[in-house]
Amino acid sequence: MSATTYTISELSKEFVITTRSIRFYEDQGLLSPAREGQKRIYSAHDRTWLKLILRGKRLGLTLAEINQILDLYDSSSTNNDQQLLVFIEKINIRKLALQQQMEDIKALQDELNAAHLRCTNALSSTQSLETQA
Numbered sequence: 001m002s003a004t005t006y007t008i009s010e011l012s013k014e015f016v017i018t019t020r021s022i023r024f025y026e027d028q029g030l031l032s033p034a035r036e037g038q039k040r041i042y043s044a045h046d047r048t049w050l051k052l053i054l055r056g057k058r059l060g061l062t063l064a065e066i067n068q069i070l071d072l073y074d075s076s077s078t079n080n081d082q083q084l085l086v087f088i089e090k091i092n093i094r095k096l097a098l099q100q101q102m103e104d105i106k107a108l109q110d111e112l113n114a115a116h117l118r119c120t121n122a123l124s125s126t127q128s129l130e131t132q133a
Contacts, residue, residue: 006042008033014047015054025053028063030070060094 012019025031026040030053033040042050049070056066069090072083 004044006047008040008042011042011047011050015050017054022050025050025063028067030063030067059091060098061090065090 006014008019008022011022022031026033031042031046031049033042033046035041052070053063053066056069057063061069069083069087072086073080
């Protein structure tokens with residue numbers, strides 16, 4: 001293999017993911033490696049796409065959202081403002097969702113703390129009645 005192509009095993013090791021995951025991204029139309037018989041040959045472009053896919057997944061984006069962003073990329077252009085604007089929008093939506101989840105978790109923690117306190121107080125009351133009897 002030349003320096004600008006990669007095997008599925010090389011990418012799998014580099015990004016610490018399974019070859020099955022890489023094939024899944026291919027099945028979803030996110031990657032399109034060249035073929036040499038049954039052997040997949042990934043280009044530098046495929047490697048970059050895989051890196052972007054994994055970054056998007058880490059940020060909590062769906063594969064459809066990642067695909068939408070990748071589809072906006074125009075390799076003939078040095079100005080990909082539309083791609084960046086869509087990505088910023090997806091990031092902002094994700095941040096709002098995470099903020100709501102954090103608020104929900106805080107409310108749940110408060111409810112659990114209140115329930116714990118009520119149970120502890122009830123237990124203390126019953127134990128003090130038993131010792132008086």
